[in-house]
Every structure is written in C-alpha cells, then in structure tokens.
Amino acid sequence: MFRVKHSHILPLVFCIIFLTLFLLVQARGHSHTEHKHSHSHKYSKTPKHAPPSPPHDYNNASCIFDVRNFGALGDGKTDETESFKMAWDTACQSESSVNVILVPQGFSFLIQSTIFTGPCQGGLVLKVDGTLMPPDGPEYWPKNNSRHQWLVFYRINGMSLEGGGLIDGRGEKWWDLPCKPHKGPHGTTPPGPCDSPIALRFFMSSNLTVRGLWIKDSPQFHFRFDGCRNVHIESIYITAPKQSPNTDGIHIENTNDVKIYNSVISNGYARKILLIIPHVRLLHQCIINLFAELSSIGDDCVSIGSGCYDVDIKNITCGPGHGISIGSLGNHNSRACVSNIMVRDSLIKVSDNGVRIKTWQGGSGSVSGVTFSNIHMVSVRNPIIIDQFYCLTNECTNKTSAVHVSNISYTDIKGTYDIRSSPMRFACSDSVPCTNLTLSDIELLPEKGYMVDDPFCWNAYGDLETLTIPPVSCLLKGTPQSVLEHDITRC
Numbered sequence: 221m222f223r224v225k226h227s228h229i230l231p232l233v234f235c236i237i238f239l240t241l242f243l244l245v246q247a248r249g250h251s252h253t254e255h256k257h258s259h260s261h262k263y264s265k266t267p268k269h270a271p272p273s274p275p276h277d278y279n280n281a282s283c284i285f286d287v288r289n290f291g292a293l294g295d296g297k298t299d300e301t302e303s304f305k306m307a308w309d310t311a312c313q314s315e316s317s318v319n320v321i322l323v324p325q326g327f328s329f330l331i332q333s334t335i336f337t338g339p340c341q342g343g344l345v346l347k348v349d350g351t352l353m354p355p356d357g358p359e360y361w362p363k364n365n366s367r368h369q370w371l372v373f374y375r376i377n378g379m380s381l382e383g384g385g386l387i388d389g390r391g392e393k394w395w396d397l398p399c400k401p402h403k404g405p406h407g408t409t410p411p412g413p414c415d416s417p418i419a420l421r422f423f424m425s426s427n428l429t430v431r432g433l434w435i436k437d438s439p440q441f442h443f444r445f446d447g448c449r450n451v452h453i454e455s456i457y458i459t460a461p462k463q464s465p466n467t468d469g470i471h472i473e474n475t476n477d478v479k480i481y482n483s484v485i486s487n488g489y490a491r492k493i494l495l496i497i498p499h500v501r502l503l504h505q506c507i508i509n510l511f512a513e514l515s516s517i518g519d520d521c522v523s524i525g526s527g528c529y530d531v532d533i534k535n536i537t538c539g540p541g542h543g544i545s546i547g548s549l550g551n552h553n554s555r556a557c558v559s560n561i562m563v564r565d566s567l568i569k570v571s572d573n574g575v576r577i578k579t580w581q582g583g584s585g586s587v588s589g590v591t592f593s594n595i596h597m598v599s600v601r602n603p604i605i606i607d608q609f610y611c612l613t614n615e616c617t618n619k620t621s622a623v624h625v626s627n628i629s630y631t632d633i634k635g636t637y638d639i640r641s642s643p644m645r646f647a648c649s650d651s652v653p654c655t656n657l658t659l660s661d662i663e664l665l666p667e668k669g670y671m672v673d674d675p676f677c678w679n680a681y682g683d684l685e686t687l688t689i690p691p692v693s694c695l696l697k698g699t700p701q702s703v704l705e706h707d708i709t710r711c
C-alpha cells in the first residue's frame with residue numbers, strides 16, 4: 221500500500237522544490253552549452269560523458285585488444301558475442317604479462333550468455349569503458365543459452381574487470397515475469413522454476429580484481445563468486461530498483477580471501493521516481509529517505525554463503541535493500557562453515573536488515589569469528605539480527621540440529637532503526653545455542669517515536685562489554701555445556 225504519512229509531507233515538499241530548482245538549473249545549463257554536464261553525482265559515468273582513458277595505462281609489456289578490431293560494432297543492437305569470444309581467445313593466448321581487452325568508451329555492446337574460460341597465458345584485464353549489455357529480457361534470450369547466468373569467467377588465475385563504463389543487466393522484463401513473487405494473477409506467485417540469469421559470475425578462479433565499474437539492473441544477483449580465491453572488489457557501484465527480486469549485489473560462496481572496499485550498493489530504490497532523475501545523488505538520498513516506510517523487495521547488499529572464510533568488507537554503503545547477510549546457511553540439512561568475516565566502517569541505510577546471520581533449521585557446521593565494527597545504521601528495520609529459524613515457506617519444522625553461531629562481535633554500531641521491529645534480535649536454535657556474542661558501544665535509537673520492543677534473545681549466550689542503548693538484558697551468561705560436546709558444529 222502506498223501511503224504518505226504526515227511526517228513525510230515536509231520532506232516531500234522539500235524534494236519537489238529541490239527537484240524543480242534542479243531541473244531549472246539543468247535546463248539553463250544546457251541552453252548555454254551542450255557539453256557542460258552536471259557532475260554532482262559522482263558515479264554518473266554514462267560512458268559517453270566519461271573522460272577518455274589514457275590508451276597506455278599499463279606497463280610496456282602490455283598488449284591491448286580492442287573488441288572493435290575483432291569486428292564488434294558497438295551499436296547496441298548487433299549481437300557481438302563472436303567478436304568478444306575472439307578477442308578473449310586472442311588475449312588469453314597472448315604471452316604478454318598483461319593483456320587488455322578494451323571495450324571502448326562511447327559504444328554499447330550487446331552480448332549473449334557466454335563463458336569466458338581460462339587458464340590464460342598472462343594476466344588479463346577486461347577494461348569496460350563503454351557499455352555491455354545482454355539481450356533485452358527472456359523473450360530475446362536464445363533458447364539454447366543458459367538462463368542461470370550471463371557472463372561467466374571460469375578457471376582464470378589473475379584477471380581484472382575494470383573501467384569507467386557500465387554493465388547494464390536489463391533485468392526489468394525478468395523481474396516482471398509472472399512466476400516471480402506476487403507477479404501472478406491477483407498478487408499470487410505461480411509455482412515452478414523461474415530462472416533468471418546472474419549478471420556476472422566468477423567460478424573456480426583466483427586473483428581477481430573488480431574495480432571502478434557501474435553495474436545495474438541485473439536479472440538476478442549482480443555478482444556471484446563461487447569456488448574463488450583472492451578476490452578484491454574496489455570502488456564499484458551497483459544499483460537496482462526495489463521491485464527487483466533476488467538481485468543481491470555481491471554473493472560469495474566457497475570463496476576465501478575476499479576484500480570488498482569503498483563501494484556503493486543500492487538494490488532497492490524506488491524505481492518509478494528515479495527514472496526521471498537517474499543521476500543526481502543528492503536527490504537519490506532525499507527521495508530514498510522519504511520512502512523509507514515502504515518495505516523493499518530488492519535484496520542483500522552483500523551475501524556470504526557457505527564455505528567462505530577470510531572476508532574483509534570495509535567502507536561500503538548499502539541501501540536501500542536488505543543489508544549485509546551471512547547466509548542463508550544449512551538449507552536442506554546441509555553443513556555450512558563460515559569463519560573470519562570482518563565488516564567495518566560502513567553505512568547501511570533504509571534497509572530491512574542491517575547485519576544479519578540467517579540459518580535454516582536442520583543444518584550443521586558453524587559460523588564463527590565474525591566482527592561487525594563501526595557500522596552506521598540509518599532507518600534500518602532490524603539493525604542487528606541472528607535468525608536461526610529462517611524459512612521462506614511457513615512450512616519449516618524445528619529440527620534438533622543447527623549451524624552453530626559463535627564468536628560474533630558487534631562493536632560500535634550506531635544510528636537509527638525503524639520501530640516496526642526490535643533493533644536487536646538474537647533468535648538462536650533451541651538445541652544449538654548461539655555462544656560468545658559480544659556487544660560493545662551499541663547505540664540504536666528509534667528513527668521516530670518511542671522504542672516499542674525490547675531487544676529479543678532466544679537461547680543466546682554472550683556478554684556486554686559496555687552498556688548498550690537500548691539496554692540488553694536477555695543474553696545468557698557463560699557457555700552451555702551442550703555446545704562443547706556437539707560434533708555437528710565442527711568445521
């Protein structure tokens with residue numbers, strides 16, 4: 221339901237005035253000179269506006285393979301898959317230490333679902349300064365192509381995906397398929413498979429860097445890394461509107477040594493409104509805050525699946541969306557092991573969750589050694605949450621085994637929460653309690669009105685290192701004997 225509360229009228233008026241002023245200034249600017257562009261949005265790098273990149277960024281041993289030299293036109297209509305494959309194969313077989321596949325600025329390239337396979341002779345750089353996009357929706361997706369993935373990088377050691385360009389997943393027609401949640405007749409969800417492609421998938425690869433790109437509107441997850449090692453993601457920008465189901469920003473699984481730094485992920489913003497003013501950051505903020513009330517469909521900013529360890533996430537801005545998640549783990553009675561995860565110096569805004577650990581009943585293994593530190597929350601529904609009763613169908617039964625959640629530290633988590641739910645929730649399994657949860661410097665205030673609920677704990681053991689706001693009195697002291705004896709929690 222769309223309803224604007226009284227408390228929203230003032231900011232709405234403010235937004236409208238701001239928008240009007242902005243459009244006026246913009247119109248005037250354009251009448252003076254065609255080539256002057258607003259740079260108020262730091263990430264508004266529509267390729268044709270971006271400054272040309274210097275042709276020789278790389279050392280003298282590098283080779284540059286421009287996809288246009290392999291027949292690609294860059295008109296945004298022609299299928300260029302074959303040209304990209306040729307460019308890839310040539311670069312991959314080149315013995316130079318760095319081989320750059322250049323997707324030039326000012327051009328749009330349409331390519332179909334493709335697996336780019338290694339290993340390659342030297343290091344590879346896929347430098348996207350223009351735009352890359354898939355066919356526009358399921359109707360144009362070739363029948364014999366995978367509907368699970370679009371661009372796949374497989375068995376590559378040493379690759380960088382970078383540039384000042386755009387990867388446009390064109391997901392809208394996939395999100396609107398009748399099989400998607402609530403898209404059926406009268407808001408129903410018809411059963412059956414509803415595959416939609418992941419935009420970028422790295423599989424069984426190592427020494428990967430992703431840097432500088434804007435990735436938007438994936439049909440499903442924007443990035444998925446599975447079976448990878450040594451992954452560094454830096455300064456990327458991911459956007460998708462709120463009506464986009466299951467469009468996690470970055471999902472990692474069975475992947476270790478991961479660094480995600482200095483990036484912005486917003487996969488739940490209000491689509492219709494932002495279409496008018498896609499590139500103005502201040503307005504994004506203004507409107508995003510205004511629509512905090514409407515719960516988002518978007519999805520996780522970063523999700524960490526089973527088999528991940530040594531993950532460092534620093535200085536990222538998440539939201540609107542579902543926040544940062546570890547899980548869901550232990551689905552179909554599976555064993556999950558996740559350890560040594562650090563999330564620090566970040567901002568989570570207008571999200572259903574802040575930092576979340578979610579596991580299914582019946583799993584085994586453990587999540588251990590997780591630190592959430594210096595995280596600012598703005599209007600988040602569940603800023604701190606452990607949910608060991610995760611279930612999508614309302615038909616899950618309680619089981620006697622669970623993924624053990626232990627050694628989780630929350631320090632310096634401040635900001636505001638949306639009062640529809642309790643700001644802290646530790647709902648741990650009946651049979652396998654959470655242990656050694658530590659809280660310090662927590663200060664979470666209701667966004668407006670008064671706190672309604674106390675923090676919630678169920679079978680959660682841990683300590684407060686400082687007083688918290690709101691006060692937490694429900695954590696159990698010590699370590700339960702039962703957990704120490706459990707074999708199922710070993711990893």
Ligand SMILES: *[C@@H]1O[C@H](CO)[C@@H](O)[C@H](O)[C@H]1NC(C)=O
Nearest residue numbers: 276277278279280281282317
């Ligand atoms: C690269 O080439 C330029 C001129 O061709 C030369 O001046 C420079 O020293 C070379 N750099 C390296 C690292 O070899």
Ligand SMILES: *[C@@H]1O[C@H](CO)[C@@H](O)[C@H](O)[C@H]1NC(C)=O
Nearest residue numbers: 332333334362363364365366
């Ligand atoms: C799909 O079919 C087209 C045309 O029939 C063919 O050229 C292409 O190689 C096929 N692709 C795959 C992945 O089988």
Ligand SMILES: *[C@@H]1O[C@H](CO)[C@@H](O)[C@H](O)[C@H]1NC(C)=O
Nearest residue numbers: 342343377378379426427450
């Ligand atoms: C991958 O990274 C590891 C560790 O940094 C390094 O030892 C190895 O040489 C790298 N391999 C390639 C192909 O870059």
Ligand SMILES: *[C@@H]1O[C@H](CO)[C@@H](O)[C@H](O)[C@H]1NC(C)=O
Nearest residue numbers: 455481482483484535536537
């Ligand atoms: C944090 O990331 C933003 C980009 O989202 C960047 O502008 C800023 O400089 C980064 N801050 C630090 C301290 O690196």
Ligand SMILES: *[C@@H]1O[C@H](CO)[C@@H](O)[C@H](O)[C@H]1NC(C)=O
Nearest residue numbers: 609615616617618649650678
């Ligand atoms: C599972 O256990 C939790 C905690 O004891 C309880 O709140 C919940 O209702 C149970 N669910 C089912 C389906 O029995």
Ligand SMILES: *[C@@H]1O[C@H](CO)[C@@H](O)[C@H](O)[C@H]1NC(C)=O
Nearest residue numbers: 589590626627628629656658
């Ligand atoms: C509790 O967890 C922290 C890390 O979160 C760890 O440093 C500490 O040693 C753990 N304490 C116990 C008793 O396991």
Ligand SMILES: *[C@@H]1O[C@H](CO)[C@@H](O)[C@H](O)[C@H]1NC(C)=O
Nearest residue numbers: 586587588589624626627656
């Ligand atoms: C928690 O941390 C302590 C100290 O670092 C370690 O001994 C213990 O094994 C950890 N617990 C789990 C379940 O990994």
